[in-house]
Every structure is written in structure tokens, then in C-alpha cells.
Amino acid sequence: MFAGFTVPPTKQFDLGNGSDLLYFENFLERKEASGYLESLNNELPWIRPTLSVYGQKCEQPRETCYVADEGLPTYKYSGYQPIVYKWEDFPVLKIIANAVHSALPAAKFNSVLLNRYTNGNDYAAWHADDEKVHRVLLTCLKLILHANHKVQRGSYTQRDWEHSVPKRKRVNGLRINLTFRYITSEQR
Template sequence: MFKDPIRLNMKDAHVDYFEHFFDQDLSNHYFKMLLKTIEWQQDDITVFGKKYLQPRLTALYANNNAPYTYSNITMHPKAFTKELLEIKHRIERETGTIFTSCLANLYRNGQDSNGWHADNEKELGKYPTIASVTFGAERVFHFKHKHDKHPKAKLILKHGSLLVMKGDTQNNWLHQLPKTKKVVGERINLTFRIIA
């Protein structure tokens, strides 16, 4: 059984980290299955008027038809797969939050990344809870405060880990998964959220 979460020492935020939420065998199983069963896609993003391929693959799954828009990309969900439902139910039991949607990300290597952002889109509500699961390669995850340049935080997101961001976190902090020159394998990140 996993240990109690580590509460990150971040002002104006509520972030809990469960280092071994899923054990090694289950994490390996889910990584293999999700790699095969999720319908990964690579969208264009527009930065300063220029189009680029997003530096990762994504997919949206939900128990409703609510689309999700971020960075001028609108995604339409597919129905949850068996594995996504199993993972979702386990997180819901731990967090007491019922999630409607999952934005999945596949980082193929160290050059795949996600720049500074907050998950603060209108459809997520005023105080969104985001539950973020990692399967596969470990990557460093960074936080920085939006209004105060000194508070920063970072942690290594491990295979089978769960990071839960809630309360005022998205209103006060940005987060990113930067590129790395290290040779790293594939990482699947599932971000469960509530999109009404």
C-alpha cells in the first residue's frame, strides 16, 4: 500500500504528491496498455502567428461530450477505456473527487515538453482539482508563483505516482514539464479533471 501523500510546501496552493500510488507491476501494466489503447494525436499550436506541431501527443477521454479548449486547440472526447476507468475510480476513492474527463499526454523523449501554464480554463471552474498520474520515464516538474517571483518548487514525477493540485493552486501558480538533454524514455501523463 502507498504511503500518505507529501504536501508540497507552496504558499497560496494545495498540492499533494503520492510517490507510489500504483505499485510497480500495475504501473508497468497500465503503461503498456495505455500506449496501445489510447488514440494518440499530435495537434498544431500557433505561437506568435506561426504554426508548430505540439511537442507531445495528446488525447481526450470523458464520460460526457464536453469539449476542452486550451492554447487555441479544441479537443472532443472519446469514451473512457477500461484502463482509464480503473485508474479514475482508484483516484476518486483516494481524493473524494469525481472526475468527468482525462487529458492524456505522451512524451516520447526528452525533447517533448509542456511549457509554463496553469490549468485555469473557464470550463474547469474557479478552483479546479487536477489529478495527474505518471507512467513510464521519470521527469522533473516545475512550479513558479504567478505574482511573486521568489517561490518556486520542483519535484521528480515517478512511475506510478499521483500529483493532486487543488484549491487556489491554478490561480496562483504556473507549472511546466521542460525539455531535457538527458536520454529519457516514453512517459504517459494522465490529467483527470472536471469539465461540466
């Protein structure tokens, strides 16, 4: 076992100041990942919400779905409060979450925000996953099913670094990413 992981990371990056990133290539078997991608695409209640960004209303440039444990604080970003679904509503999501827990037993999470990018025109602008309901020392797990890779951002990475999913004209296929998070029960 590698520092709390049953699967050693393909690459590790020490970003300084308590920020780190672990990259796992081929986290799932390709056939398994393809099946999960299809199931999530077809079974989840995807929505493309209207956001409020710098006082302007705009449609989010990707579809989303939010699943969390019961009793957590309200999750809200850019003026949008997603519907909270239960893990039990989506058996395939529970299977994926269990696989992540098995491979990364030290990681704790109680929610997942899924984003569906239907083609290269869908995107996520530069941002940090630093909402106030998240634990400060957050471990954030991103499972990217189209490429079958997993990235773990730990410690202060969420506070100090931003990320994006840019538009890509040459990307024609479906992409779904799952951001597993640990949300505290107290608001800050």
C-alpha cells in the first residue's frame, strides 16, 4: 500500500505550501469505465442550470447533478442551489464511490458533483472548488470517465490553485467528471 492508497499514483506533484496532486492513469478497467460512463449518462437527472456570475444571469456551459449524504448544509455556487439526490438513487454511482474508497481508504467524502460535457463546446471556466461549506483541508477527487483517469487534489490545493475544462473544438465525445468532496456540517 502506498501512503494510504491501495493503488499507487502514476505521477505525484508537490505544488508547494501544503498543496499536492496525485494522478492515477487507468484507475478503472477501460470496459468498466465505458460502462459507468454510459450508465451515468443515461440514468442521472442532468440539468443545465442558470447561474449568476458577476451579477449577470447565464446558462451553465455544462450539465450537472449533485449527490450527497443526508443532513449536510445547503450547497450553493454562483447563485444556484442544486437538487440533492441520494446515493441510493443511483446504484452505479455507489459502485464507483466504493471503488474510490477501496483504492483510497484514507480519503473521506460525503458528496459528489458530477459534470457532463456533451461535446467540445461545453466547458468550465477557471475556478477553485473553495466553497465555504467545504472542509479547509479538503481532499478533492476528480474521476474523469472519458479518459479513465483520476486526479486527487489534497491539503491546500483547493484553496491555492484553480483549474478549468476549456472548450476543445476537436473533442466530439461525451465527458463526465465526478468531483468527490467532503462537506463539513458547520458553515464558516
